[in-house]
Amino acid sequence: MTETPPDSQARPALFLDRDGVLNEDRGYVHRWQDFRWIAGAREAVAAFNRAGWLVVVVTNQSGVGRGFYSEPEMHALHARMVEDLARAGGRIDALFHAPQHPQAAVEAYRHPDPPDRKPNPGMIVRAMADLPIDRARSVLVGDKPSDLEAAARAGVRGLLFPGGNLMNFLEAEGLPPSAPPSGPASAPGS
Numbered sequence: 093m094t095e096t097p098p099d100s101q102a103r104p105a106l107f108l109d110r111d112g113v114l115n116e117d118r119g120y121v122h123r124w125q126d127f128r129w130i131a132g133a134r135e136a137v138a139a140f141n142r143a144g145w146l147v148v149v150v151t152n153q154s155g156v157g158r159g160f161y162s163e164p165e166m167h168a169l170h171a172r173m174v175e176d177l178a179r180a181g182g183r184i185d186a187l188f189h190a191p192q193h194p195q196a197a198v199e200a201y202r203h204p205d206p207p208d209r210k211p212n213p214g215m216i217v218r219a220m221a222d223l224p225i226d227r228a229r230s231v232l233v234g235d236k237p238s239d240l241e242a243a244a245r246a247g248v249r250g251l252l253f254p255g256g257n258l259m260n261f262l263e264a265e266g267l268p269p270s271a272p273p274s275g276p277a278s279a280p281g282s
Contacts, residue, residue: 104229110151112235122161132259137182156191157201188215211241
């Protein structure tokens with residue numbers, strides 16, 4: 093695992109699991125009509141955006157591998173999430189999904205130990221390779237022990253979300269910071 097090179101562009105990331113953190117986990121949600129935001133989720137994403145953090149979704153989607161729905165259906169749901177979030181003033185900077193599963197019904201998604209599927213850290217590691225993420229200041233919020241294991245294996249602080257209001261939960265954890273991580277006063281050459 094390589095460290096993101098330190099530079100003035102690296103920012104902390106809020107890594108979020110999808111089902112059970114951003115939306116109610118109603119079992120293999122893949123249609124917009126079945127999607128319900130968790131209370132405070134949109135507000136939390138917007139608050140972290142305003143604070144200068146990257147917001148990255150990392151979601152196991154074994155329903156694809158199990159043949160319950162297709163990747164295009166999943167992508168359509170994610171597009172609707174992004175649109176709805178934009179109306180609420182929030183933005184997802186990147187969305188990673190892991191459709192693989194050891195018992196996938198669809199052979200193309202069958203893998204004995206998928207590197208991207210949590211508790212493996214593959215999605216988080218890929219995000220850190222693709223985006224200017226400051227690992228030390230980043231946080232992953234998940235609703236399962238496998239989410240926290242993936243965070244630990246990627247060297248990122250993990251928080252177990254017990255349900256309820258996501259914004260209230262993050263505020264109780266002292267997050268997000270009230271100001272962007274680097275403002276004009278800390279710009280190089282000032």
